[in-house]
Amino acid sequence: MDKQQVLTILKDRGYKFTPQRREIIEKLVKGGEPLSVKELLEQLRDKFPELSPDTVYRTLKVLCNLGIVCTIGHQGKKTTRYKISVGLHHHHLVCISCGRSFCMAYCPMEGIARTLAQQANFKVVEHAFEILGYCSDCRVN
Amino acid sequence: MDKQQVLTILKDRGYKFTPQRREIIEKLVKGGEPLSVKELLEQLRDKFPELSPDTVYRTLKVLCNLGIVCTIGHQGKKTTRYKISVGLHHHHLVCISCGRSFCMAYCPMEGIARTLAQQANFKVVEHAFEILGYCSDCRVN
DNA sequence: ACCCTAATTAAGATTATTCTTATTTAATAA
């Protein structure tokens, strides 16, 4: 997903283009390691010395809701990080030693959520799933 | 799980009994709706006017790690809540309208985590899973 | 080009949670 694609999606949904938003998207589409809000702020400080954290959080929330970025580390173990989503809905394996994250090959929830929810007559809106442990580099044995 | 059982587990693991800890456990074993840290503090204010939030958070963390209490609302949607664990490891359906939570009948992760992790040569330590949506009372249709 | 309006912004307050530090205390051994 490149910058143009993201901007097109935003436009279609009626969001405005602001310089701040453009730059945040710019940083994210570059890829690489998932970024924290703090890191994004640091990277954007020269261009927007008064960029407020709230603007970054708000923009990220919009992008999350549109499925453009995904979130890693909800679990409160470390600071939440964000990265451009690689298309399909998916979850992460998060290493509690080095902090790196790895995409799961597939999302095991689709059928399961339906089944579990049916039992409780519960209308599923979203689900959160994350596995924490040690990655191949960090595992001891 | 009653208070004695909890205290026995703590004793076995070498934790100390403090009046604060006893009271926090007392409130939790009563059952009922899952409690937030704020609610716990309010309920304990008359007995311990200077109880610090940190003490509550610390005690809850210990109890979580021992599997004695479980955590609801990790997802950052609302304040995290805690309740005595009903034995087996499990997850929750959380209503985004009324905020109530419901236990899932089983944990769908056991086999899945193993499979997913194997593919990545990842050693699983724990996982987080939560379904958000509307409960039977709150769903519109 | 100019105006209008709803969306977006910065700033700062607020809340939830964790961390640091110095003090207190529970459990254990003498």
Added chain:
DNA sequence: TTATTAAATAAGAATAATCTTAATTAGGGT
């Protein structure tokens, strides 16, 4: 009972994230 020590505590600082408010601005229509 007293002394010892490791664990637990309160207080307050620090961090992450959200909310409130008033000012600014992008985009659409004139």
